[in-house]
Amino acid sequence: RALPTSAGALRQRLRQCAERIPEAEAVLDLLEKCPEHQKKGSFPVIVFEGLDATGKTTVTQAVKDNLNGILLRSPPACISQWRTVFDDERTPIKRAFYAAGNYILASEIAKASTQAPVIIDRYWHSTAAYAIATETSGEVQDLPPAQDEVYQWPEDLLKPDLVLLLTVDPEERVRRLQHRGLEKTKEEAELEANSLFRQRVEESYRRMVNPACQEVDASPSKEEVLKTVLQLIKKHCAF
């Protein structure tokens, strides 16, 4: 399978291509500096997931301000300048890059969560959901069965306390995309053209376990969505 699900496996994958791709060597260097099996601090770690334009950037910023938190994203800023290089590579190498981003991010989460609540824009569930959806074609029925190990969180990756999956109906999502008019990654452009792919990504998010995503209807106004999200955080994370 294209997605490496442990730090060891993804390091091996990057090492294999490091001679040809200098950026892979650079990612490996950063990974080396991250101790394995990172532990969370005492503040809650809350992840927001969902398709592009479901409102993750908007809501994560608002939650951060509201909770006086620290906002992080996957892939983390320290490797995002190499993203375009890996987006143009073969799938296994591209997946190794995003997987590595999550392990590097885990060190940042470990540190940040000793200081304040941590709010994260995409993490492992995004890496897994896009990978799973790309590896199959057709209907959601053709995805690996619900109990398959692809939906498991990697054993050696720091776990968040709460994962919220933002969903909006396809028409509203397109309206938001058009409003924003930002440059899209290649995969997001394909996604737009392919509603079955989009459905497979969303269904893969829903099948993820340990931790599972909690779905939030993100179609109401920004204020309403923020209110719902803050209530969920209050209910699930004591701090």
Ligand SMILES: Nc1ncnc2c1ncn2[C@@H]1O[C@H](COP(=O)(O)OP(=O)(O)O)[C@@H](O)[C@H]1O
């Ligand atoms: N609840 C909402 N209602 C209407 N528009 C929204 C809402 N949340 C976000 N938007 C708008 O939709 C677009 C996509 O939101 P954004 O936060 O960038 O999504 P993402 O980070 O998931 O791609 C932006 O133009 C944003 O202002």
Ligand SMILES: Nc1ccn([C@@H]2O[C@H](COP(=O)(O)OP(=O)(O)O)[C@@H](O)[C@H]2O)c(=O)n1
């Ligand atoms: N943690 C992450 C984040 C993004 N990705 C990849 O990045 C793409 C989405 O990134 P994007 O730039 O459109 O995301 P937004 O943060 O703009 O919503 C998907 O195609 C995923 O393949 C990932 O694999 N893992």
